Amino acid sequence: MMNIARTWLPPLAIGTLGIASWEIWVRAFDVQRWLLPPPSSIIREIVDSRALLSEQAFVTLQEIVIGFVLAAGFGVLLASAIAYSKILERSLYPFVIASQMIPIVTIAPLLLVWVGPAMTSKVIVVAMISFFPIVVNLVDGMKSVDQDMVDMFRTLGASKRQIFLKLQIPTSIPFFMSGLKIGVVVAVIGAVIGEWVGATGGLGWLMRLSAPQFLTARVFAAIIVLTVMGVILFAIVGLVERMVLKRYPRMN
Amino acid sequence: MAPWGARSGRAERADQYLPTPEPDLDNASVGTMNLTHQSANQQRVVDGQPRHLLELRSVSKAFDAGSQSDSERRVLHEIDLNLSIGEFVSIIGPSGCGKSTLLNVISGLDEEFSGEISYSGAPGSRLGQISYMQQKDLLLPWRTVLDNAALGLELRGVSHADSRARASERLGQFGLEEYSGAYPAQLSGGMRQRVALLRATLPDTPLLLLDEPFGALDALTRSEMHIWLVGLLADTGKSVVLVTHDVDEAILLSDHVYVMKRDPGVIDSQFDVVIGDRTDPGVVTSDAFTALKAQLLAALRSGGTVGVSS
Numbered sequence: 001m002m003n004i005a006r007t008w009l010p011p012l013a014i015g016t017l018g019i020a021s022w023e024i025w026v027r028a029f030d031v032q033r034w035l036l037p038p039p040s041s042i043i044r045e046i047v048d049s050r051a052l053l054s055e056q057a058f059v060t061l062q063e064i065v066i067g068f069v070l071a072a073g074f075g076v077l078l079a080s081a082i083a084y085s086k087i088l089e090r091s092l093y094p095f096v097i098a099s100q101m102i103p104i105v106t107i108a109p110l111l112l113v114w115v116g117p118a119m120t121s122k123v124i125v126v127a128m129i130s131f132f133p134i135v136v137n138l139v140d141g142m143k144s145v146d147q148d149m150v151d152m153f154r155t156l157g158a159s160k161r162q163i164f165l166k167l168q169i170p171t172s173i174p175f176f177m178s179g180l181k182i183g184v185v186v187a188v189i190g191a192v193i194g195e196w197v198g199a200t201g202g203l204g205w206l207m208r209l210s211a212p213q214f215l216t217a218r219v220f221a222a223i224i225v226l227t228v229m230g231v232i233l234f235a236i237v238g239l240v241e242r243m244v245l246k247r248y249p250r251m252n
Numbered sequence: 253m254a255p256w257g258a259r260s261g262r263a264e265r266a267d268q269y270l271p272t273p274e275p276d277l278d279n280a281s282v283g284t285m286n287l288t289h290q291s292a293n294q295q296r297v298v299d300g301q302p303r304h305l306l307e308l309r310s311v312s313k314a315f316d317a318g319s320q321s322d323s324e325r326r327v328l329h330e331i332d333l334n335l336s337i338g339e340f341v342s343i344i345g346p347s348g349c350g351k352s353t354l355l356n357v358i359s360g361l362d363e364e365f366s367g368e369i370s371y372s373g374a375p376g377s378r379l380g381q382i383s384y385m386q387q388k389d390l391l392l393p394w395r396t397v398l399d400n401a402a403l404g405l406e407l408r409g410v411s412h413a414d415s416r417a418r419a420s421e422r423l424g425q426f427g428l429e430e431y432s433g434a435y436p437a438q439l440s441g442g443m444r445q446r447v448a449l450l451r452a453t454l455p456d457t458p459l460l461l462l463d464e465p466f467g468a469l470d471a472l473t474r475s476e477m478h479i480w481l482v483g484l485l486a487d488t489g490k491s492v493v494l495v496t497h498d499v500d501e502a503i504l505l506s507d508h509v510y511v512m513k514r515d516p517g518v519i520d521s522q523f524d525v526v527i528g529d530r531t532d533p534g535v536v537t538s539d540a541f542t543a544l545k546a547q548l549l550a551a552l553r554s555g556g557t558v559g560v561s562s
Contacts, residue, residue: 151361152390156404156455157380166407170394248394249437 034214045217046224052206057225059201060191063119064233067126068187072180075131079138083172084164093139100132104190108197122194122202129190133182141175142168146251173248177241184237188230303373305458305491306335311357311367313350326516327353328365333510333519337458340485340492342502342509343519344552350517351495355461358493359384372458380408383460383490387467389448391436397447398423398432404455419454425484426450442473449481453490462494466501475533478504482530499548503541504530511551521551 019039025031026038033041046053078096081088104125111121145168153163195204203222210218311331314324327350335341343351356362358369360378371378391400398419405415423429426446436444445465453460466474478501485492496502502509506525513520527540535541 146390148386148388149390149392151356152384152386153407154361154379155359155382155384156407156451158407162407166403167392170392251393 034216037217037220041217042220042224045221049218049221053203053221053225056201056203056206056222057229059119059205060195060203060226061229063122063126063191063194063202064184064187064229066119067123067190068130068184070123070127071131071183071187072134074127075134075138075179075183076176078131079135079142079172080164080169082135082139083142083168084160096132096135099128104129104193105197108194111194112198117198117200119201122191122199125194126187126190129193130183130187133186134176134179137175137179137182138172141172144175144251145171149251170248171251174241174245174250177237177244181234181237181241184233185230188226188233192226303336304334305337305339305372306333306358306493307368307370308333308358309368311354311365311369313353313357313362313365328357329516329518331367331517331519335459335491335493337491338489339508340494340506342494342496342506343512344496344499344502344509344548345512345517346514346552347497349512349514351512352463353517354512355384355463355493355495358382359461380455381457383452383455383457385449385452385460385462385465387464389436389441389444391444391447391451393436396433396435397428397439400436400447401428401450401454403451408455419450422450422454427480440473441469442477445469445477453488458491460490460492462492462496464496464498465494467497474498474501479531479533481505499545499552500536502548503527503544504536509548511548523548523551 023038023040026036037045078092082092082096083089107128108121108125111124115121115124142164149167149171150163153167158166191202192204192207195202196208199205199208203226207219207222210216210222308331311328311333312326313328314326331354333341343354345351353362357365358378359382361384368375369378371381392403395403398416401423402412402415402419405418406412410418420432423432426449428443428446428450431439431443436447439447445468449465466477469477482505492505494502494505503525504527509523509525510519511521511523512518523544525544527544528535528538
């Protein structure tokens, strides 16, 4: 009990203090609602527009989940190729890195032109942005195998393929989980960037639409929903990681 | 068919290469101890023909010593070694004398050496045909005891079910039957070493290399492991090369002890071990044992150059 209090009390106190000062500030100095709405009206906005917000949140959530799953699958294939073969590493890795040097906001409008404003373009942006940390972590993990372990496999007559499947892949699983945790966070950002550039729905689209109409409370409401969604997604990956690490601990 | 092709011929060959005979107690009591000092590359010749499971001829290996020196560091220099079927040989020597390098060379892990090695009469790759157990247990944390033990068979293409079944049959012999489903993190150091040994020996190879396998264990566990290993090996008829720092261990387990010297790493002297019942804990205080230990320690201190021939 004491531990829970010690963990949660400080951030709760800071949060409450911040929100309270914000509320008091806005009321005391009579700040315009369209400029900065008080927390109370943001909460009222969340309650009042819950149907709209959840509908748009669901659109964004789909983009994140589909894009993230694609990134994970593609990331595993790419990392395996890079870790397995020196030639593939030399031919593929530079492009993996180069792909992250291109600002995603410059690619997103092109995707709109190519595949249209529907969900697909956002899924692609999410996948493009979140595959990178997954690949980099996985490659590191697959290469982090202990040389003594490799030697042990060799004395048992293992082939390169067997060493890869039965040693390198299991060894890299904790690294894969780290990659997924970073990947899911940037996936949320990717979805919003994609929607910002052009979309027919989603929380990013809602923010983009609401700001010019001075529906500032609604923008804040969307930000809060997005934040909560991101935290929940991160927590889910973290939970999966904890279960997986029991079976596949980090070596060394 | 096993690539080393020794299966059918093994039984009759084993007869020809019986270990050193039991000590002559009368001689021991008058102090000659049956301890002999022989040249390191003494060959056993049967029917005028040397036939060994493992033969090393002038095996040498050098590393660059760095920029300060023109010369290379000779880790192994002109090593000759013969091992018959069923023979247990220990190699002792100071740190850095090349003991572990020698095992890496014999196992086939290290291919950068000069000289010749023939194993079961065939020159090709020895990887997968010699059991090698290192000091670290190197168990895979995501596999159970049974699956760790079965790894070697699995890698040879034995089906999952078959390799598990064969590993399972041997668990009892290794005192692990109750831990079949346990993960390595749940085991004691001695148990982990036994799993590693089971994994190494389950693919039925005629030669086992041991690199300080019990070095990380406490003294009591280690001596228990010694007694257990003596019993285990008596059943299997495997040949063994053991590398160790522990002189007691070398005497307790081997038929012959080789003393290595460093810079350059050479086999300097060889001792035949003739002691009483190795499974008797009292053997370590017997006269034969202590006399041999004194000689080995002297040989180690002097780099093995002291004259100890009887």
